[in-house]
Amino acid sequence: MAEPSVLRQLAFYLVVQLVSVVAPGVVLVCEVAYLLVALTGPVDRQVVETAEQAASAQGIPLLVLAALLLAGAVLVGYLAREIAFALLRMVEARRRPAGVAQLRDQLVAMFGAAHVAAVVRQHPGLRPLAAPAATGATDEGARTLHLQGWGRDPGATRVFFYCKLWLRSRAPALSVDQIELEINSLLAMLLPAVFLPVTLLVSLSGPVRLAAGLVGFTLVGLVWVFVLWRASQLRRAERWEAVRNMFFGGLMESAATEASVEHPAPAPRTASDDQPAPRPPAADAGR
Numbered sequence: 473m474a475e476p477s478v479l480r481q482l483a484f485y486l487v488v489q490l491v492s493v494v495a496p497g498v499v500l501v502c503e504v505a506y507l508l509v510a511l512t513g514p515v516d517r518q519v520v521e522t523a524e525q526a527a528s529a530q531g532i533p534l535l536v537l538a539a540l541l542l543a544g545a546v547l548v549g550y551l552a553r554e555i556a557f558a559l560l561r562m563v564e565a566r567r568r569p570a571g572v573a574q575l576r577d578q579l580v581a582m583f584g585a586a587h588v589a590a591v592v593r594q595h596p597g598l599r600p601l602a603a604p605a606a607t608g609a610t611d612e613g614a615r616t617l618h619l620q621g622w623g624r625d626p627g628a629t630r631v632f633f634y635c636k637l638w639l640r641s642r643a644p645a646l647s648v649d650q651i652e653l654e655i656n657s658l659l660a661m662l663l664p665a666v667f668l669p670v671t672l673l674v675s676l677s678g679p680v681r682l683a684a685g686l687v688g689f690t691l692v693g694l695v696w697v698f699v700l701w702r703a704s705q706l707r708r709a710e711r712w713e714a715v716r717n718m719f720f721g722g723l724m725e726s727a728a729t730e731a732s733v734e735h736p737a738p739a740p741r742t743a744s745d746d747q748p749a750p751r752p753p754a755a756d757a758g759r
Contacts, residue, residue, distance in 0.1 A: 484649055492656035494542070496664050497549025501541070501665040510674045549660075553621055556659035563700050564707065572627035575715060576601045584717050590622030591722040598718075600627030632711050635718040646717040651710040658703050665692050 535621040579588050579601070591599045669688025674685050 477644070480644060481640065483701070484638065484653075488578070488653055488656050491653065492553050492660045493546055493549035496552050496660040497545030499664040500548045500552060500667070501545050503664065503671060507667070507670065507674060552663040553659065556662045558608075559662070560659065560700060560703050560707075563704055567704070572600045572631065575628050575631065578712075579715065579719060581722070582716070587719065587726075590726075591719055594722070595634070595638070595718075597638070598631055600631055628711075632714055635714040636710075637754070638719055639714060643717075644722050646721055648710045648714045648717065651706055651713065655703050655706045655710070658699050658706070659687070662696060662699060665695050668692065 588601065594604045636648060640649060648708065669685050669692055672684040672688050674682055
Protein backbone atom coordinates (compact mmCIF):
# COMPACT_ATOMS: atom_id res chain seq x y z
CA MET A 473 0.00 0.00 0.00
CA ALA A 474 1.31 3.47 -0.92
CA GLU A 475 2.38 5.82 1.84
CA PRO A 476 0.02 8.70 2.72
CA SER A 477 2.63 11.26 1.61
CA VAL A 478 2.83 9.67 -1.84
CA LEU A 479 -0.95 9.65 -2.20
CA ARG A 480 -1.14 13.25 -1.01
CA GLN A 481 1.46 14.38 -3.54
CA LEU A 482 -0.28 12.45 -6.31
CA ALA A 483 -3.62 14.04 -5.41
CA PHE A 484 -2.05 17.50 -5.38
CA TYR A 485 -0.45 16.89 -8.79
CA LEU A 486 -3.77 15.76 -10.27
CA VAL A 487 -5.59 18.79 -8.89
CA VAL A 488 -2.96 21.16 -10.35
CA GLN A 489 -3.21 19.48 -13.75
CA LEU A 490 -6.99 19.60 -13.76
CA VAL A 491 -7.09 23.27 -12.78
CA SER A 492 -4.22 24.62 -14.87
CA VAL A 493 -4.17 22.29 -17.90
CA VAL A 494 -7.34 20.28 -18.48
CA ALA A 495 -9.94 22.94 -17.60
CA PRO A 496 -8.44 25.80 -19.67
CA GLY A 497 -7.67 23.32 -22.46
CA VAL A 498 -11.31 22.26 -22.68
CA VAL A 499 -12.46 25.89 -22.67
CA LEU A 500 -9.98 26.83 -25.39
CA VAL A 501 -10.93 23.87 -27.59
CA CYS A 502 -14.62 24.79 -27.30
CA GLU A 503 -13.92 28.45 -28.03
CA VAL A 504 -11.76 27.69 -31.07
CA ALA A 505 -14.31 25.18 -32.38
CA TYR A 506 -17.10 27.73 -32.03
CA LEU A 507 -15.06 30.42 -33.81
CA LEU A 508 -14.19 28.07 -36.66
CA VAL A 509 -17.84 27.17 -37.16
CA ALA A 510 -18.95 30.81 -36.91
CA LEU A 511 -16.28 32.17 -39.28
CA THR A 512 -16.50 29.52 -42.01
CA GLY A 513 -20.14 30.33 -42.78
CA PRO A 514 -22.73 27.62 -43.51
CA VAL A 515 -21.58 24.22 -42.35
CA ASP A 516 -21.29 21.48 -44.93
CA ARG A 517 -23.89 18.72 -44.67
CA GLN A 518 -21.21 16.06 -44.37
CA VAL A 519 -19.70 17.84 -41.39
CA VAL A 520 -23.11 17.95 -39.71
CA GLU A 521 -23.63 14.23 -40.31
CA THR A 522 -20.19 13.44 -38.91
CA ALA A 523 -20.93 15.49 -35.80
CA GLU A 524 -24.27 13.73 -35.34
CA GLN A 525 -22.61 10.33 -35.62
CA ALA A 526 -19.99 11.35 -33.06
CA ALA A 527 -22.70 12.59 -30.69
CA SER A 528 -24.56 9.29 -30.92
CA ALA A 529 -21.46 7.15 -30.44
CA GLN A 530 -21.53 4.52 -27.70
CA GLY A 531 -19.18 1.97 -26.23
CA ILE A 532 -15.65 1.81 -27.62
CA PRO A 533 -16.12 4.60 -30.23
CA LEU A 534 -17.32 6.92 -27.47
CA LEU A 535 -14.26 6.13 -25.35
CA VAL A 536 -11.93 6.72 -28.29
CA LEU A 537 -13.63 10.03 -29.11
CA ALA A 538 -13.47 11.17 -25.49
CA ALA A 539 -9.79 10.20 -25.29
CA LEU A 540 -8.99 12.17 -28.44
CA LEU A 541 -10.83 15.24 -27.18
CA LEU A 542 -9.13 14.99 -23.78
CA ALA A 543 -5.71 14.60 -25.39
CA GLY A 544 -6.33 17.68 -27.52
CA ALA A 545 -7.49 19.66 -24.50
CA VAL A 546 -4.42 18.61 -22.49
CA LEU A 547 -2.08 19.58 -25.33
CA VAL A 548 -3.73 22.97 -25.76
CA GLY A 549 -3.84 23.47 -21.99
CA TYR A 550 -0.14 22.75 -21.60
CA LEU A 551 0.69 25.22 -24.34
CA ALA A 552 -1.55 27.87 -22.76
CA ARG A 553 0.08 27.36 -19.35
CA GLU A 554 3.59 27.66 -20.77
CA ILE A 555 2.65 30.91 -22.50
CA ALA A 556 1.13 32.25 -19.27
CA PHE A 557 4.22 31.41 -17.21
CA ALA A 558 6.46 32.94 -19.88
CA LEU A 559 4.50 36.18 -19.58
CA LEU A 560 4.80 36.02 -15.80
CA ARG A 561 8.57 35.57 -16.05
CA MET A 562 8.75 38.64 -18.26
CA VAL A 563 6.90 40.61 -15.59
CA GLU A 564 9.12 39.26 -12.81
CA ALA A 565 12.29 40.09 -14.73
CA ARG A 566 11.59 43.78 -14.05
CA ARG A 567 11.61 43.26 -10.28
CA ARG A 568 14.58 42.34 -8.13
CA PRO A 569 13.74 39.43 -5.81
CA ALA A 570 15.10 39.13 -2.29
CA GLY A 571 18.67 37.82 -2.16
CA VAL A 572 20.04 35.39 0.37
CA ALA A 573 21.52 38.18 2.52
CA GLN A 574 18.18 40.01 2.73
CA LEU A 575 16.43 36.70 3.38
CA ARG A 576 18.75 35.93 6.29
CA ASP A 577 18.24 39.40 7.77
CA GLN A 578 14.47 38.88 7.73
CA LEU A 579 14.81 35.48 9.39
CA VAL A 580 17.15 36.81 12.09
CA ALA A 581 14.74 39.68 12.79
CA MET A 582 11.84 37.24 13.18
CA PHE A 583 13.46 34.22 14.90
CA GLY A 584 16.78 35.44 16.29
CA ALA A 585 20.31 34.62 15.17
CA ALA A 586 20.66 31.62 17.52
CA HIS A 587 17.59 29.81 16.15
CA VAL A 588 18.54 30.59 12.54
CA ALA A 589 22.03 29.16 13.10
CA ALA A 590 20.59 26.05 14.80
CA VAL A 591 18.19 25.29 11.95
CA VAL A 592 20.88 25.91 9.32
CA ARG A 593 23.16 23.39 11.08
CA GLN A 594 20.41 20.76 10.93
CA HIS A 595 19.69 21.23 7.19
CA PRO A 596 22.55 21.21 4.65
CA GLY A 597 20.20 22.67 2.04
CA LEU A 598 20.03 25.89 4.07
CA ARG A 599 23.80 26.36 4.09
CA PRO A 600 23.70 29.53 1.92
CA LEU A 601 22.00 31.26 4.86
CA ALA A 602 25.06 30.63 7.04
CA ALA A 603 27.35 32.84 4.95
CA PRO A 604 25.33 35.21 2.76
CA ALA A 605 28.38 36.94 1.34
CA ALA A 606 29.87 33.70 0.04
CA THR A 607 26.84 31.97 -1.46
CA GLY A 608 26.99 29.89 -4.57
CA ALA A 609 27.59 32.13 -7.51
CA THR A 610 29.03 28.95 -9.03
CA ASP A 611 26.04 26.78 -8.16
CA GLU A 612 25.05 25.56 -11.62
CA GLY A 613 21.93 23.77 -10.39
CA ALA A 614 20.60 26.92 -8.74
CA ARG A 615 21.55 28.99 -11.78
CA THR A 616 19.45 26.65 -13.94
CA LEU A 617 16.48 27.25 -11.64
CA HIS A 618 17.20 30.97 -11.84
CA LEU A 619 16.94 30.81 -15.63
CA GLN A 620 13.48 29.35 -15.17
CA GLY A 621 12.41 32.58 -13.51
CA TRP A 622 12.78 32.03 -9.78
CA GLY A 623 15.27 34.77 -9.00
CA ARG A 624 18.68 36.27 -9.58
CA ASP A 625 20.32 34.86 -6.44
CA PRO A 626 21.29 31.16 -6.82
CA GLY A 627 21.69 30.71 -3.06
CA ALA A 628 18.21 32.05 -2.28
CA THR A 629 16.78 29.89 -5.06
CA ARG A 630 18.35 26.76 -3.62
CA VAL A 631 17.10 27.60 -0.11
CA PHE A 632 13.57 28.15 -1.39
CA PHE A 633 13.37 24.86 -3.27
CA TYR A 634 14.88 22.93 -0.38
CA CYS A 635 12.35 24.38 2.07
CA LYS A 636 9.44 23.84 -0.29
CA LEU A 637 10.28 20.19 -0.97
CA TRP A 638 11.13 19.45 2.67
CA LEU A 639 7.85 20.88 3.93
CA ARG A 640 5.88 19.03 1.27
CA SER A 641 7.36 15.67 2.26
CA ARG A 642 7.93 16.09 6.02
CA ALA A 643 5.49 18.78 7.24
CA PRO A 644 2.48 19.02 4.89
CA ALA A 645 0.57 21.24 7.33
CA LEU A 646 3.24 23.94 6.83
CA SER A 647 3.68 23.51 3.07
CA VAL A 648 2.98 26.24 0.53
CA ASP A 649 1.20 24.00 -1.97
CA GLN A 650 -1.99 26.05 -1.69
CA ILE A 651 -0.12 29.11 -2.99
CA GLU A 652 1.24 27.11 -5.93
CA LEU A 653 -2.29 25.94 -6.72
CA GLU A 654 -3.61 29.50 -6.60
CA ILE A 655 -0.87 30.70 -8.96
CA ASN A 656 -1.71 27.97 -11.47
CA SER A 657 -5.43 28.73 -11.15
CA LEU A 658 -4.90 32.41 -11.89
CA LEU A 659 -2.63 31.88 -14.88
CA ALA A 660 -5.01 29.29 -16.31
CA MET A 661 -7.54 32.01 -17.17
CA LEU A 662 -5.22 34.22 -19.24
CA LEU A 663 -5.57 32.70 -22.71
CA PRO A 664 -9.21 31.59 -22.40
CA ALA A 665 -10.09 35.19 -21.50
CA VAL A 666 -8.63 36.44 -24.80
CA PHE A 667 -11.23 34.58 -26.85
CA LEU A 668 -14.19 36.04 -24.96
CA PRO A 669 -14.29 39.41 -26.81
CA VAL A 670 -13.49 37.62 -30.08
CA THR A 671 -16.52 35.41 -29.53
CA LEU A 672 -18.65 38.48 -28.87
CA LEU A 673 -17.46 40.11 -32.09
CA VAL A 674 -18.33 37.02 -34.10
CA SER A 675 -21.68 36.37 -32.43
CA LEU A 676 -23.11 39.90 -32.49
CA SER A 677 -23.85 42.32 -35.32
CA GLY A 678 -24.51 46.01 -35.81
CA PRO A 679 -23.44 48.80 -33.43
CA VAL A 680 -23.68 46.46 -30.46
CA ARG A 681 -20.92 44.36 -31.96
CA LEU A 682 -18.34 47.16 -31.88
CA ALA A 683 -19.32 48.30 -28.37
CA ALA A 684 -19.22 44.74 -27.03
CA GLY A 685 -15.82 44.21 -28.62
CA LEU A 686 -14.35 47.36 -27.09
CA VAL A 687 -15.75 46.57 -23.66
CA GLY A 688 -14.62 42.97 -23.93
CA PHE A 689 -11.03 43.77 -24.91
CA THR A 690 -10.85 46.43 -22.18
CA LEU A 691 -12.00 43.95 -19.56
CA VAL A 692 -9.56 41.34 -20.84
CA GLY A 693 -6.72 43.83 -20.58
CA LEU A 694 -7.67 44.66 -16.99
CA VAL A 695 -7.95 40.97 -16.15
CA TRP A 696 -4.50 40.30 -17.61
CA VAL A 697 -2.92 43.13 -15.63
CA PHE A 698 -4.55 41.98 -12.39
CA VAL A 699 -3.74 38.30 -12.92
CA LEU A 700 -0.08 38.90 -13.75
CA TRP A 701 0.31 41.33 -10.84
CA ARG A 702 -1.39 38.98 -8.39
CA ALA A 703 0.54 35.92 -9.60
CA SER A 704 3.80 37.84 -9.19
CA GLN A 705 2.81 38.78 -5.64
CA LEU A 706 1.90 35.18 -4.86
CA ARG A 707 5.23 33.89 -6.15
CA ARG A 708 7.07 36.28 -3.84
CA ALA A 709 4.82 35.20 -0.95
CA GLU A 710 5.41 31.54 -1.78
CA ARG A 711 9.17 32.08 -1.71
CA TRP A 712 9.13 33.81 1.68
CA GLU A 713 6.51 31.62 3.37
CA ALA A 714 8.31 28.40 2.41
CA VAL A 715 11.48 29.56 4.17
CA ARG A 716 9.61 31.14 7.08
CA ASN A 717 7.53 28.00 7.69
CA MET A 718 10.70 25.93 7.66
CA PHE A 719 12.00 27.89 10.65
CA PHE A 720 8.60 27.80 12.34
CA GLY A 721 8.82 24.03 12.05
CA GLY A 722 12.18 24.18 13.80
CA LEU A 723 10.64 26.15 16.66
CA MET A 724 7.84 23.62 16.99
CA GLU A 725 10.30 20.72 17.08
CA SER A 726 12.37 22.48 19.78
CA ALA A 727 9.26 23.15 21.85
CA ALA A 728 8.11 19.54 21.53
CA THR A 729 11.56 18.25 22.52
CA GLU A 730 11.72 20.51 25.61
CA ALA A 731 8.21 19.47 26.66
CA SER A 732 9.10 15.78 26.42
CA VAL A 733 12.23 16.33 28.55
CA GLU A 734 10.46 18.34 31.24
CA HIS A 735 7.38 16.14 31.37
CA PRO A 736 8.34 12.66 30.22
CA ALA A 737 5.52 10.32 29.41
CA PRO A 738 4.87 7.63 32.05
CA ALA A 739 6.26 4.20 31.27
CA PRO A 740 3.64 1.79 29.93
CA ARG A 741 2.26 -0.68 32.45
CA THR A 742 3.07 -4.34 32.08
CA ALA A 743 1.39 -7.48 33.32
CA SER A 744 3.87 -7.77 36.19
CA ASP A 745 2.81 -4.34 37.49
CA ASP A 746 -0.70 -5.65 38.17
CA GLN A 747 0.47 -8.65 40.21
CA PRO A 748 0.60 -8.24 44.02
CA ALA A 749 4.00 -7.97 45.63
CA PRO A 750 5.28 -11.24 47.16
CA ARG A 751 4.68 -11.55 50.93
CA PRO A 752 7.73 -11.91 53.18
CA PRO A 753 8.23 -15.39 54.68
CA ALA A 754 6.59 -15.85 58.09
CA ALA A 755 8.87 -16.00 61.18
CA ASP A 756 9.62 -19.46 62.62
CA ALA A 757 7.14 -19.95 65.47
CA GLY A 758 9.47 -22.32 67.34
CA ARG A 759 12.12 -19.70 67.94
